[in-house]
Every structure is written in structure tokens, then in C-alpha cells.
Amino acid sequence: MQGTSxxxxxxxxxxxxxxxxxxxxxxxxxxGYFEATNPAWQRVLGYHPSDIQSRRFFExxxxxxxxxxxxxxxxxxxxxxxxxxxxxxxxxxxSYRYLSWNGVxxxxxxxxxxxxxxxQKANEIALRSTEAEARFREQFIAVLGxxxxxxxAAISAAGRMIARSVQxxxxxxxLGTIDGxxxxxxxxxxxxxxxxxxxxxxxxTIERRRDIPLRPSLEHAINEIRLSHPHIxxxxxxxxxDPVYCDPQRICQMLSNLLANAVAHGSHAHPxxxxxxxxxxxxxxSVINSGDPIPTxxxxxxxxxxxxxxxxxxxxADGLGLGLFITAQIAEAHHGRLSxxxxxxxxxxxxVMQNSS
Numbered sequence: 001m002q003g004t005s006x007x008x009x010x011x012x013x014x015x016x017x018x019x020x021x022x023x024x025x026x027x028x029x030x031x032g033y034f035e036a037t038n039p040a041w042q043r044v045l046g047y048h049p050s051d052i053q054s055r056r057f058f059e060x061x062x063x064x065x066x067x068x069x070x071x072x073x074x075x076x077x078x079x080x081x082x083x084x085x086x087x088x089x090x091x092x093x094x095s096y097r098y099l100s101w102n103g104v105x106x107x108x109x110x111x112x113x114x115x116x117x118x119x120q121k122a123n124e125i126a127l128r129s130t131e132a133e134a135r136f137r138e139q140f141i142a143v144l145g146x147x148x149x150x151x152x153a154a155i156s157a158a159g160r161m162i163a164r165s166v167q168x169x170x171x172x173x174x175l176g177t178i179d180g181x182x183x184x185x186x187x188x189x190x191x192x193x194x195x196x197x198x199x200x201x202x203x204x205t206i207e208r209r210r211d212i213p214l215r216p217s218l219e220h221a222i223n224e225i226r227l228s229h230p231h232i233x234x235x236x237x238x239x240x241x242d243p244v245y246c247d248p249q250r251i252c253q254m255l256s257n258l259l260a261n262a263v264a265h266g267s268h269a270h271p272x273x274x275x276x277x278x279x280x281x282x283x284x285x286s287v288i289n290s291g292d293p294i295p296t297x298x299x300x301x302x303x304x305x306x307x308x309x310x311x312x313x314x315x316x317a318d319g320l321g322l323g324l325f326i327t328a329q330i331a332e333a334h335h336g337r338l339s340x341x342x343x344x345x346x347x348x349x350x351x352v353m354q355n356s357s
Contacts, residue, residue, distance in 0.1 A: 024099070024114040030077060032056040035109070044116050046092030062088035062096050076103050076110055086117065148189055156182045191322040194329065195305055204329040206247035213242040217252035218276060225259045232263050233271035240278040245355050246334060251285070254330045257323035258287040258349050266347065267291035283355040286348055294342040302340065303328040
């Protein structure tokens with residue numbers, strides 16, 4: 001039988017398959033030494049035949065895979081074939097490659113083939129990482145959307161109930177502060193949820209439709225800023241035909257973010273101007289404020305997350321630095337463009353999109 005195996009080994013070395021196949025082929029004896037190996041060993045693992053055939057194959061196995069590999073070798077020693085067995089084999093450069101082995105006993109020799117599955121394993125690990133990231137995203141959003149919103153809603157409701165039953169001016173002033181803080185925290189939760197969706201979920205989701213007028217949403221955003229900043233004059237120049245093909249709630253959020261930015265960083269000596277109009281099939285929304293221009297060093301990262309203090313922290317400033325990032329994401333989701341100009345005369349943010357389906 002040894003003569004037969006030796007003859008097979010000799011013939012194998014000169015076969016075309018032996019020489020050109022990308023799989024690692026070899027003939028192993030019952031002591032764990034390869035008696036013959038094909039050229040793929042050098043291509044895949046960097047070893048010359050003498051490197052492989054002078055050492056037991058266990059010396060090349062990753063320490064974490066040794067016990068399993070010993071068990072598999074025990075099985076083939078008693079005549080059982082090994083199919084699809086995976087382990088890590090050390091490359092000549094010290095790294096490890098994942099191999100999938102098939103081994104078939106032939107007398108006291110074992111004919112083995114191995115395929116390099118390192119890339120496949122990397123893809124599997126990346127897929128598991130992506131799935132774990134998706135689960136984290138959903139858990140994170142669930143915590144923000146439920147576990148934090150509910151207590152804030154309870155605080156707000158309790159404050160309103162107390163305000164209705166208490167006539168003390170000082171107490172009502174404190175309740176107003178509490179209510180304002182709750183609103184601010186709610187907006188921050190909204191921002192973080194949008195940021196999480198944008199970074200982990202492929203962008204902010206919108207629902208564009210024509211059956212809901214946009215003008216009331218814009219008025220709501222403007223009045224909300226007016227109520228929280230009564231000392232700021234906001235001038236409206238709104239002239240467009242409803243309905244607009246958009247997500248009104250998201251456009252409202254965009255305007256609110258741009259107004260908050262203008263109030264925080266603009267001059268209070270001049271009004272903030274809101275311009276909304278349409279031109280053929282385009283819709284445009286702009287927010288303009290006077291004051292110091294945006295610093296040059298801040299312009300390149302203006303729409304990046306966690307960018308704060310464009311012209312110093314001001315009242316109503318975006319606490320997490322997510323407002324302009326989310327605004328840009330809303331513009332992108334509408335297949336629109338958000339741009340800005342800033343000089344000594346004014347700072348203007350402008351959103352333009354096609355008003356057609």
C-alpha cells in the first residue's frame with residue numbers, strides 16, 4: 001500500500017490539476033507530516049514545500065484551533081473522512097488564514113485539500129457586526145423614543161396641572177422655566193434620534209406628499225421661536241402656492257433649526273428674515289440674519305455633527321451641535337440643496353428643491 005501511495009504522490013506532482021488549482025493539496029502521513037504539497041501552498045501561505053514537509057502540520061495551527069484539529073485528526077486516523085473542517089493556518093508572515101479542509105483516508109495516507117476562506121470569514125464577521133449595529137440602533141432609538149420621552153411628558157403634564165391650580169406669580173415663572181427646559185430636552189431627543197437614524201440607518205426618512213399644506217407648518221415654526229424669544233423680531237416674506245410636494249413636518253423642523261441658529265448667532269438689533277417662495281417647479285426657503293459672519297475656520301465643517309459655537313454660544317444655541325447637520329440631512333432626503341453665504345452684511349441659509357414628483 002505504501003508503494004501505491006508513493007506512486008500516486010509522484011504522479012500527482014506532475015498533473016495539471018496539482019500544479020494550477022488554487023486549492024491547497026497534500027498527502028499526509030499518520031504522524032502528521034505532509035509528504036507532498038502542491039504549489040498553491042506557496043501562493044496562499046508563502047511556504048516552500050520543504051517548510052511544510054519538514055514539520056508536523058500542528059505547528060502551523062492557531063492555538064485556539066488546536067484542540068479541535070487534534071480531534072479531527074483522530075477521526076481520520078481511524079478511517080473517517082473529514083469534510084468541511086475549518087481552522088486557521090499560520091502564514092509565513094505570521095498572520096493566519098482561514099482554511100476549509102477535506103481529508104480522505106487511503107491506506108496509511110490521507111489525501112487532503114484545503115480552500116482559503118479568509119475573505120468569506122471576513123464578510124461573515126462584517127455581516128454580524130452590521131446586524132449587531134442594527135440591533136443597537138433599534139435599542140438606542142427605542143430608549144430615546146420611549147424611556148426618555150415618557151418621563152418628560154409626565155413632567156410637562158404635571159407642570160401644566162400645577163400652573164392651573166396655583167396663582168402665585170413666582171411659582172408660575174418657575175413652572176414656565178421647567179416647561180421650557182422640557183421642550184428643549186424633547187428637541188434634543190428628536191435631534192439625537194435623527195442623528196442616529198442618519199448615521200446608522202442610511203439617512204433621515206421623510207414622507208413627501210401633496211395633500212397637506214406647508215404654510216401652516218412654517219407659521220408654527222416661526223411662532224414657536226417668537227414665543228421662546230419675544231425680544232427677537234422675525235419678518236416673514238412668504239409667497240408660494242400650496243401644496244408643496246414635501247414632508248411638511250420635516251420642512252418645519254428645518255425652518256425651526258435655521259431660525260434657532262439665526263437667533264443664537266445673529267444680531268438682535270435687526271430682524272431675522274424668513275423667505276419662502278416658489279418659481280416654476282422649484283421651492284425655496286431662506287433664513288437671513290445680520291451680525292458677525294461665520295468664521296472662516298468653521299465653514300468647512302458647518303454641516304458636520306457636533307459643530308457648536310459658530311460665532312460664540314448664544315441664547316437658544318443648538319446644545320448638541322446637531323441642528324445644521326440634521327437640516328442638511330432633511331435637504332438631502334428631499335433631493336434638494338442647502339447652501340449658505342455669510343459676510344459683513346448678512347448670513348443666509350437657503351434650501352432649494354424641485355417641487356415635482
